[in-house]
Amino acid sequence: MRYAVELAYDGRPYSGWQRQPGRKTVQGDLEDALSVLEGARVRCVGAGRTDKGVHARGQVASFDLTRKWEAGRLLQAIDKNLPPEVGIIRAAAVDEAFNARYDATWREYVYFLWTAPYCFPQVRPFVWRIQADWSSPDLALACKALEGIHDFGLFCPQGERPANTVRRVLRVRLTHRREWTAFRIRATGFLFHMVRYLVGDLNRVAGGRLSLGAFLNRLSGLPEEGRTQEMAPSTGLFLWGIGYTPSPWG
Numbered sequence: 658m659r660y661a662v663e664l665a666y667d668g669r670p671y672s673g674w675q676r677q678p679g680r681k682t683v684q685g686d687l688e689d690a691l692s693v694l695e696g697a698r699v700r701c702v703g704a705g706r707t708d709k710g711v712h713a714r715g716q717v718a719s720f721d722l723t724r725k726w727e728a729g730r731l732l733q734a735i736d737k738n739l740p741p742e743v744g745i746i747r748a749a750a751v752d753e754a755f756n757a758r759y760d761a762t763w764r765e766y767v768y769f770l771w772t773a774p775y776c777f778p779q780v781r782p783f784v785w786r787i788q789a790d791w792s793s794p795d796l797a798l799a800c801k802a803l804e805g806i807h808d809f810g811l812f813c814p815q816g817e818r819p820a821n822t823v824r825r826v827l828r829v830r831l832t833h834r835r836e837w838t839a840f841r842i843r844a845t846g847f848l849f850h851m852v853r854y855l856v857g858d859l860n861r862v863a864g865g866r867l868s869l870g871a872f873l874n875r876l877s878g879l880p881e882e883g884r885t886q887e888m889a890p891s892t893g894l895f896l897w898g899i900g901y902t903p904s905p906w907g
Contacts, residue, residue: 658721658722658723658724658725658726658750658753659719659720659721659750659751659752659753659755660719660720660721660722660726660731660748660749660750660751661717661718661719661748661749661751661755661757661905662687662717662718662731662732662735662745662746662747662748662749663715663716663717663745663746663747663748663899663906664683664687664713664716664717664718664743664744664745664746665712665713665714665715665716665743665744665746666683666712666713666716666742666743666744667712667742667743667782668683668707668709668710668711668712668713668891669710669712669742669782670742671683671709671710671742672709673706673707673708673709673711674703674705674706674707674708674713674716675703675706676688683703683707683713683716683743684701684703684718686739686740686743687701687718687735687739687743688700688701688720689738690735690738690739691720691722691735693738694722694724694734694735694738695722695723695724699720699721699722700720701718701719701720701757702718702719702720702756702757702758703716703717703718703757703758704716704717704718704757704758704761704764704899705758705761705764705847705896705899707894707896708849708850708891709891710890710891710892711891711894711895711896712783712894712895712896713895713896713897714767714895714896714897714898715746715765715896715897715898715899716896716899717757717761717899717901717905718757719751719755719756719757725750726748726750728747728748728749728750729748731748732745732747732748735748747906749905749906749907751905755905757899760901761899761900761901762845762900762901762902763827763843763844763845763899763900764843764844764845764846764847764896764898764899764900765841765842765843765844765896765897765898765899765900766841766842766847766852766894766895766896766897767839767840767841767842767894767895767897768785768839768840768841768842768852768853768856768889768893768894768895769783769784769785769837769838769839769893769895770784770785770786770787770791770837770838770839770840770856770860770893771784771785771786771787771836771837771838772787772788772791772836772837772838773835773836776836782892783892783893783895784837784892784893785856785889785890785892785893787860787863787864788864789860789861789863789864789865790863790864791831791833791838791840791859791860791863792833793862793863795862795863795868795869796831796859796862796863797831798869799859799862799869799872799873800829800830800831800840800859801829802872802873802876803826803829803842803855803876804826804827804828804829805825805826806823806824806825806826807823807824807826807876807877808822808823808878809822809823809824809848809851810822810848810878811875811878811880812848812850812851812854812855812858812875813848813849813850813851813854814849814850817848817849817850818848819848822848824844824845824846824847824848824851825844825845825846826842826843826844827843827844827845828841828842828843829841829842829843840856840859841897842855843900850888852889852894853888853889853890853891853894854886854887854888854889856889856893856894857886857887857888857889858872858875858887859872860887860889861887
Protein backbone atom coordinates (compact mmCIF):
# COMPACT_ATOMS: atom_id res chain seq x y z
CA MET A 658 0.00 0.00 0.00
CA ARG A 659 1.06 3.56 -0.63
CA TYR A 660 1.20 6.16 2.13
CA ALA A 661 2.01 9.83 2.46
CA VAL A 662 3.39 11.70 5.45
CA GLU A 663 3.85 15.36 6.20
CA LEU A 664 6.98 16.03 8.20
CA ALA A 665 8.86 18.90 9.79
CA TYR A 666 12.57 19.08 10.51
CA ASP A 667 15.38 21.17 11.87
CA GLY A 668 17.77 21.32 8.93
CA ARG A 669 20.92 22.22 10.87
CA PRO A 670 22.44 18.73 11.21
CA TYR A 671 21.50 17.69 7.68
CA SER A 672 23.18 17.90 4.29
CA GLY A 673 19.75 18.44 2.76
CA TRP A 674 16.72 16.30 2.03
CA GLN A 675 18.10 13.99 -0.65
CA ARG A 676 19.96 10.82 0.35
CA GLN A 677 23.72 11.12 -0.25
CA PRO A 678 26.38 8.48 0.39
CA GLY A 679 28.21 9.06 3.66
CA ARG A 680 26.13 12.09 4.66
CA LYS A 681 23.29 12.65 7.10
CA THR A 682 20.12 13.51 5.17
CA VAL A 683 16.44 13.76 6.03
CA GLN A 684 15.46 11.27 3.34
CA GLY A 685 18.05 8.86 4.66
CA ASP A 686 16.75 9.08 8.25
CA LEU A 687 13.12 8.73 7.12
CA GLU A 688 13.91 5.72 4.94
CA ASP A 689 15.84 4.11 7.80
CA ALA A 690 12.83 4.60 10.10
CA LEU A 691 10.47 3.14 7.51
CA SER A 692 12.78 0.18 6.91
CA VAL A 693 12.56 -0.70 10.61
CA LEU A 694 8.78 -0.97 10.27
CA GLU A 695 8.90 -2.90 7.01
CA GLY A 696 11.78 -5.22 7.85
CA ALA A 697 13.22 -4.41 4.43
CA ARG A 698 14.61 -1.42 2.58
CA VAL A 699 11.97 1.27 1.86
CA ARG A 700 12.48 4.13 -0.60
CA CYS A 701 10.49 7.34 -0.39
CA VAL A 702 9.84 10.29 -2.70
CA GLY A 703 9.99 13.82 -1.31
CA ALA A 704 7.98 16.77 -2.61
CA GLY A 705 10.87 19.22 -2.34
CA ARG A 706 14.65 18.81 -2.27
CA THR A 707 15.69 21.22 0.46
CA ASP A 708 19.42 21.86 0.55
CA LYS A 709 21.91 21.85 3.41
CA GLY A 710 20.71 23.60 6.55
CA VAL A 711 17.23 24.41 5.24
CA HIS A 712 14.32 23.61 7.54
CA ALA A 713 10.81 22.33 6.84
CA ARG A 714 7.43 22.75 8.44
CA GLY A 715 5.45 20.89 5.76
CA GLN A 716 7.60 18.57 3.65
CA VAL A 717 5.66 15.65 2.14
CA ALA A 718 6.94 12.19 1.27
CA SER A 719 5.28 9.14 -0.28
CA PHE A 720 6.32 5.47 0.00
CA ASP A 721 5.05 1.89 -0.18
CA LEU A 722 4.63 -0.57 2.69
CA THR A 723 3.42 -4.17 2.43
CA ARG A 724 1.49 -3.98 5.70
CA LYS A 725 -1.77 -2.06 6.10
CA TRP A 726 -1.46 0.70 8.70
CA GLU A 727 -4.01 2.91 10.41
CA ALA A 728 -2.87 6.52 9.92
CA GLY A 729 -2.47 7.39 13.59
CA ARG A 730 -0.52 4.25 14.40
CA LEU A 731 1.73 4.74 11.37
CA LEU A 732 2.50 8.31 12.46
CA GLN A 733 3.51 7.14 15.95
CA ALA A 734 5.51 4.17 14.69
CA ILE A 735 7.58 6.26 12.26
CA ASP A 736 8.06 9.09 14.74
CA LYS A 737 9.37 6.65 17.34
CA ASN A 738 12.23 5.64 15.03
CA LEU A 739 13.24 9.13 13.93
CA PRO A 740 15.86 11.40 15.53
CA PRO A 741 14.56 14.41 17.51
CA GLU A 742 15.32 16.78 14.62
CA VAL A 743 12.50 15.24 12.54
CA GLY A 744 8.81 14.92 13.38
CA ILE A 745 5.85 13.41 11.53
CA ILE A 746 2.90 15.81 11.50
CA ARG A 747 0.30 13.61 9.77
CA ALA A 748 0.01 10.42 7.76
CA ALA A 749 -2.53 8.97 5.35
CA ALA A 750 -3.11 6.06 2.99
CA VAL A 751 -3.15 7.38 -0.59
CA ASP A 752 -3.89 6.16 -4.09
CA GLU A 753 -1.30 3.78 -5.53
CA ALA A 754 -0.50 6.33 -8.24
CA PHE A 755 0.18 9.19 -5.81
CA ASN A 756 3.64 10.73 -6.06
CA ALA A 757 4.63 13.38 -3.51
CA ARG A 758 6.85 15.18 -6.01
CA TYR A 759 5.03 15.01 -9.33
CA ASP A 760 1.49 15.42 -7.99
CA ALA A 761 2.29 18.66 -6.14
CA THR A 762 0.49 21.66 -7.62
CA TRP A 763 2.42 24.25 -5.62
CA ARG A 764 5.19 24.61 -3.06
CA GLU A 765 5.53 27.37 -0.52
CA TYR A 766 8.63 28.63 1.26
CA VAL A 767 8.87 31.12 4.10
CA TYR A 768 12.04 33.01 4.93
CA PHE A 769 12.27 34.53 8.42
CA LEU A 770 14.26 37.68 9.11
CA TRP A 771 15.03 39.29 12.47
CA THR A 772 15.39 43.07 12.54
CA ALA A 773 16.12 43.92 16.21
CA PRO A 774 19.70 44.57 17.43
CA TYR A 775 19.26 41.72 19.94
CA CYS A 776 18.10 38.17 19.27
CA PHE A 777 16.87 35.41 21.56
CA PRO A 778 19.21 32.38 21.45
CA GLN A 779 16.20 30.09 20.87
CA VAL A 780 15.36 32.07 17.72
CA ARG A 781 18.85 32.70 16.34
CA PRO A 782 19.28 29.36 14.46
CA PHE A 783 16.07 29.93 12.49
CA VAL A 784 16.34 33.53 11.25
CA TRP A 785 18.62 35.81 9.28
CA ARG A 786 19.56 38.83 11.37
CA ILE A 787 19.46 41.96 9.20
CA GLN A 788 19.54 45.74 9.56
CA ALA A 789 17.75 46.77 6.34
CA ASP A 790 14.21 48.19 6.38
CA TRP A 791 11.97 45.56 4.83
CA SER A 792 8.95 47.87 5.05
CA SER A 793 10.22 50.21 2.32
CA PRO A 794 7.90 51.00 -0.66
CA ASP A 795 10.50 49.79 -3.18
CA LEU A 796 10.65 46.42 -1.47
CA ALA A 797 6.86 46.07 -1.60
CA LEU A 798 6.97 46.81 -5.34
CA ALA A 799 9.78 44.30 -5.86
CA CYS A 800 7.81 41.57 -4.07
CA LYS A 801 4.69 42.32 -6.11
CA ALA A 802 6.72 42.13 -9.33
CA LEU A 803 7.75 38.57 -8.48
CA GLU A 804 4.22 37.28 -9.00
CA GLY A 805 3.55 35.78 -12.42
CA ILE A 806 5.68 33.90 -14.94
CA HIS A 807 9.39 34.81 -15.10
CA ASP A 808 12.70 33.32 -16.16
CA PHE A 809 14.53 32.92 -12.85
CA GLY A 810 17.76 31.68 -14.40
CA LEU A 811 19.75 34.54 -12.83
CA PHE A 812 18.55 33.43 -9.39
CA CYS A 813 20.12 29.98 -9.64
CA PRO A 814 23.81 28.97 -9.68
CA GLN A 815 25.00 28.66 -13.26
CA GLY A 816 26.16 25.07 -12.81
CA GLU A 817 22.76 24.04 -11.41
CA ARG A 818 20.49 25.63 -14.00
CA PRO A 819 18.15 23.20 -15.77
CA ALA A 820 17.23 23.60 -19.43
CA ASN A 821 13.99 25.37 -18.46
CA THR A 822 14.38 28.09 -15.81
CA VAL A 823 10.91 29.61 -16.23
CA ARG A 824 8.73 29.34 -13.12
CA ARG A 825 5.28 30.64 -12.17
CA VAL A 826 5.04 32.45 -8.83
CA LEU A 827 1.49 32.31 -7.53
CA ARG A 828 1.76 34.56 -4.49
CA VAL A 829 4.25 36.63 -2.50
CA ARG A 830 3.50 38.08 0.92
CA LEU A 831 5.48 40.07 3.48
CA THR A 832 4.39 39.90 7.12
CA HIS A 833 5.80 42.09 9.89
CA ARG A 834 5.42 41.26 13.59
CA ARG A 835 7.58 43.43 15.85
CA GLU A 836 11.14 42.06 15.38
CA TRP A 837 10.02 39.45 12.83
CA THR A 838 9.64 39.77 9.09
CA ALA A 839 8.44 36.78 7.07
CA PHE A 840 8.87 36.59 3.29
CA ARG A 841 6.40 34.02 1.94
CA ILE A 842 6.53 32.80 -1.66
CA ARG A 843 4.32 30.20 -3.33
CA ALA A 844 5.08 28.86 -6.81
CA THR A 845 4.47 25.88 -9.06
CA GLY A 846 8.17 25.06 -8.72
CA PHE A 847 11.53 26.46 -7.65
CA LEU A 848 15.11 26.39 -8.90
CA PHE A 849 18.10 25.39 -6.76
CA HIS A 850 18.86 28.23 -4.27
CA MET A 851 16.21 30.40 -5.97
CA VAL A 852 14.54 31.64 -2.78
CA ARG A 853 17.85 32.39 -1.07
CA TYR A 854 19.09 34.42 -4.05
CA LEU A 855 15.80 36.29 -4.19
CA VAL A 856 15.96 37.13 -0.47
CA GLY A 857 19.58 38.23 -0.87
CA ASP A 858 18.61 40.66 -3.64
CA LEU A 859 15.52 41.88 -1.79
CA ASN A 860 17.67 42.64 1.24
CA ARG A 861 19.90 44.75 -1.00
CA VAL A 862 16.82 46.62 -2.26
CA ALA A 863 15.64 47.14 1.33
CA GLY A 864 19.06 48.47 2.34
CA GLY A 865 19.38 50.80 -0.66
CA ARG A 866 22.31 48.85 -2.12
CA LEU A 867 20.33 47.67 -5.15
CA SER A 868 17.83 49.84 -6.99
CA LEU A 869 14.32 48.65 -7.72
CA GLY A 870 15.07 49.11 -11.43
CA ALA A 871 18.15 46.89 -11.24
CA PHE A 872 16.15 44.20 -9.46
CA LEU A 873 13.41 44.35 -12.09
CA ASN A 874 16.05 44.11 -14.81
CA ARG A 875 17.40 40.94 -13.24
CA LEU A 876 13.87 39.58 -13.09
CA SER A 877 13.68 40.26 -16.81
CA GLY A 878 16.91 38.34 -17.41
CA LEU A 879 19.29 41.30 -17.67
CA PRO A 880 22.32 40.69 -15.42
CA GLU A 881 24.37 43.52 -13.94
CA GLU A 882 27.84 43.60 -15.42
CA GLY A 883 30.51 42.75 -12.86
CA ARG A 884 28.02 42.22 -10.06
CA THR A 885 28.76 39.69 -7.33
CA GLN A 886 25.61 37.78 -6.48
CA GLU A 887 24.54 37.56 -2.85
CA MET A 888 22.69 34.62 -1.34
CA ALA A 889 20.81 34.67 1.97
CA PRO A 890 21.96 32.03 4.48
CA SER A 891 20.01 28.81 4.90
CA THR A 892 19.20 29.56 8.55
CA GLY A 893 15.94 31.44 7.92
CA LEU A 894 14.50 29.28 5.14
CA PHE A 895 11.62 26.86 5.69
CA LEU A 896 9.77 24.64 3.22
CA TRP A 897 6.39 25.67 4.59
CA GLY A 898 3.85 23.59 2.71
CA ILE A 899 2.95 21.56 -0.37
CA GLY A 900 -0.36 21.77 -2.25
CA TYR A 901 -2.25 18.88 -3.85
CA THR A 902 -5.57 18.54 -5.65
CA PRO A 903 -7.21 16.56 -4.21
CA SER A 904 -5.51 16.72 -0.83
CA PRO A 905 -4.03 13.43 0.43
CA TRP A 906 -5.16 14.37 3.94
CA GLY A 907 -8.88 14.14 3.18
